[in-house]
Amino acid sequence: MRVPAGILALVLLASPLQAQTSFTGPADALDGDSLTVGGIEVRLFGIDAPEGKQKCSRDGQAWPCGEAAAGKLRSLVEGQNVSCRARGRDTYGRAVSVCSAGGIELNRTMVAQGWATAFRAYAQDYVADEVRAKAGRVGIWDSTFELPADFRRQNEERAAAAQAPVRLMHQPRASTNQSQGCTIKGNHSRRGDWIYHLPGMPYYNQTRAEAMFCSEAEAQAAGYRRAIVR
Structure with a gap:
């Protein structure tokens, strides 16, 4: 499916995820909002992190905020069994999911700690977390940056x-x-x-x-x- 410019398609399709809605396994972060869990490629529901090659600006200096966001997610899942609840699949076949590791929800934590934005185009679940992170100037909110979609x-x-x-x-x-x-x-x-x-x-x-x-x-x-x- 051709995605309109700048919009990451998170269209939830009706087909089930291998007849299951939940799965658990070791994980590896691909970037700040996607990972593999037990071999299944996952897109974290409702959040949007800086792209892998994206840079932010702090005090006039560029820094690799996309790599930093990926590193944060990697630190949250490293050595953990990650559990996910799938909501469907996106147009790239990834399981759009809410995931947890070590007793914390990854989606909410990434937004609350300032390493991802609330993806308002698809969900309002994490808007309050983003507002608090922005007010506290944590993570990327201590920088100037483009929204990942832009x-x-x-x-x-x-x-x-x-x-x-x-x-x-x-x-x-x-x-x-x-x-x-x-x-x-x-x-x-x-x-x-x-x-x-x-x-x-x-x-x-x-x-x-x-x-x-x-x-x-x-x-x-x-x-x-x-x-x-x-």
């Missing part, structure tokens, strides 16, 4: 501008393919990956095609890779 949007706009000549080169062919009834959908992810979806694959119907192909070989020749199905 940072992602600007990166997407820059990537789109850089890829414009390539898209224009492929566009006539894509339009022709679509008129010929070709069914393989090509799409650009928020991470900059060019992926394609086959009919019958998860999220095929939700994916907005930016190019259409008649065969996997044709899609691969255009620089796309097959979507990973979890």
Whole structure:
């Protein structure tokens, strides 16, 4: 699914998470709001942390607040069994969850300690925690920073501008393919990956095609890779 610029899609789908809503396991932080738990990739519900490469400014000096947020989440889960309650899946197949480790809720702790913002576009659960963290100037609130969604949007706009000549080169062919009834959908992810979806694959119907192909070989020749199905 093509995500509108700057918006991280947390659309909760109706399909269950492997027929379960809860799972537990050892964890590893991927960034400040996502991790793996027992091999399942998880997006923490209702919060939005700085991106891995994002920097904040303090006293006129840039510092890697995205790395710091990831480090904070890593410290909370290291050596712990993490328990999660899944609310559904996002468009990248991740389990959107509320998770706990060592008796604390990770979602709330990351916001309360100033390492993530309340993701108001999808939930109001952690707004009060964000207000207190901002008033106390803890974590990233002791800095000047872009909201993570704004940072992602600007990166997407820059990537789109850089890829414009390539898209224009492929566009006539894509339009022709679509008129010929070709069914393989090509799409650009928020991470900059060019992926394609086959009919019958998860999220095929939700994916907005930016190019259409008649065969996997044709899609691969255009620089796309097959979507990973979890």
